[in-house]
Amino acid sequence: MNEHNPVAAIRNLAGLATPMALRVAVTLGLPDRLRDDVATVEHVATELDVSPVALDLLLGHLETLGIVEGTPGGYRTTDYGATLCADADNGLTNFLHLDMAGGRAELAFVELLHSVTTGEAGYSRRYGRDFWADLTRYPHLRESFDRQMTHRFRDQIPRIVTGYDWDRFSTIVDVGGGHGSLLAAILAAHPRIRGHLIDLEPTVTEAVRTLIAYRVRDRARVSAQSFFDPLPAGAQAYLLCDILHDWDDDHAHRILARCVEALGRGGRVLVVEPVGGRRANTEFDLAMLVIFAGRERRVDEFRALAAAHGLVLDAVVDLTDQRCLLEFRAVGT
Known part of the structure; x- marks a missing residue:
């Protein structure tokens, strides 16, 4: 300055x-x-x-x-x-290229005034459809988005795997698990855990390849579906990694409701993402707003969001310099 x-x-x-x-x-x-x-x-x-x-x-x-x-x-x-x-493999191409998901989404910032005025996504105003509909309409955008998410997360996976006691759970459903890098790493580090990854096609096809590469395919199921639909029931943990901040409160409630209705007795809902005032930066917070009408919620906001579904916040763990894990359990368990 x-x-x-x-x-x-x-x-x-x-x-x-x-x-x-x-x-x-x-x-x-x-x-x-x-x-x-x-x-x-x-x-x-x-x-x-x-x-x-x-x-x-x-x-x-x-x-x-x-x-x-x-x-x-x-x-x-x-x-x-x-x-x-x-080929620099640093994520910048996806972030800057105007015909890839990241670069295209960044242009939603020209609609920041609209987002601040209304609380709505600027992306929809600019392109005539929301971000997720754009990925459905243009497969090359979905492909670049999946690559971007895998790359953005890659360096943090080892700390996420070692920074929490995943071995408490025998079954984990990775809700919106993308290419499966995190679930595969968790399963590789904990041989007794079985996993189930949920995401849309063609993302789950790539997830299968990841699970095979990590040699954990025999302990992991993969289902092509939306997380707004009923989830596989009875697991001990439902993992939402970088999911809720992509959605406004109405959609976040719908996602949590699906997790709670599927939750096994004594199970947990695990939210991994930046937390406002703790592991989030202000620039990324604005990006969540203009692209998705989402935000990096603070701990109290997560607590209130989950309470509507009978969930109690048990713990907040700082996993990396960018992400926390919030552990929720059902009331009375």
Whole structure:
């Protein structure tokens, strides 16, 4: 923060040119195209069928950012800019690419005023349908979203597995478990536990591959269904990992209701996600609002939400620097 020139500092924070330039560069594949082969603006513009004058302006700004550098033969990607290449495996491509789930969703921020005014998702206002309907309509968005969720979660899985006593449960239903990375890791670490993953097609097809890769497929079932429908009954734990913050209170109540009606005697509902005021950041909180009309709920909000379904909050465990686990039990158990 420039304390001596607050106007310049705020202008720098508010400017859209740089974040959009990075997104357009990734969408056009410029970091990859210019990584190993110096090329002129005219040559790249012809390849990509874009305006050479406009591309020159974009590359000029990317050069000031250190993403590319000019040479006598044209532009090339710097080592710093290679962070934006598709094979860097850091999640940035999904986050920035305008035709992938993450990058497309970020543009909902242009509707932040609508979301703050109404409490509704800006995504629906921008695209004419909600985020989940978009994933259903465009399979490539669902595929990129599943990859994004798997990558975002990958580095935290070891701490989640070791930071809680999963071995208390003989059966766990992973509700909306995505590609199955967390459930597979839990089962691999605890050979006596059996699991059941619930998610939509084609996500569950990938989950089967994950379970096979972890060599736990023989202890895990997979069902293609919505978590708004009745869940497999009688398990000791129903795991909701990064689920509730994607929904407003009405939908969150529906999800919890399905968990409670399926819960076995003495069972638990386990919520793993960022918790407001504890393991959540304000930027991500706004993203939940504009994309989903959700939010990072605080402990008291979770307690009130669950109480409507006869659930009592037993414990809050800080698993990582980003996520907590909230353990709920039914009243009287």
